[in-house]
């Protein structure tokens with residue numbers, strides 16, 4: 001392993017996170033390379049300095065402000081869900097009452113009325129034709145009967 005590869009794995013080496021053979025390779029390189037040994041020492045010094053830092057405390061109003069933001073978000077979600085339901089009902093009503101839908105309904109009704117009235121006209125016409133034929137036969141019968149009585 002060269003110095004770049006060793007220096008990339010120095011953090012894992014310091015944390016004892018390398019596999020045993022990689023760790024022994026790294027250890028062997030550190031025995032003979034003062035540059036990588038200096039990097040390792042610098043890394044350990046930084047870590048020691050970090051452990052001496054005091055743990056930062058959150059500002060005292062952080063938890064109340066988070067709670068306040070959560071309550072406000074919950075209220076906003078409630079309002080949004082109500083608005084969404086109202087919008088859904090409104091959209092449904094608008095869709096139902098659209099002129100397009102009413103036009104289709106009227107044209108369907110007009111088709112049904114036309115079909116029914118055409119059927120009635122046909123039936124009425126048949127009745128008229130039969131009545132005329134009956135009248136014609138009655139006239140023929142009466143003419144024949146008159147001729148028969150006259151002779």
Ligand SMILES: [Zn+2]
Pocket residue numbers: 002003004006029033034035036037
């Ligand atoms: Zn090295």
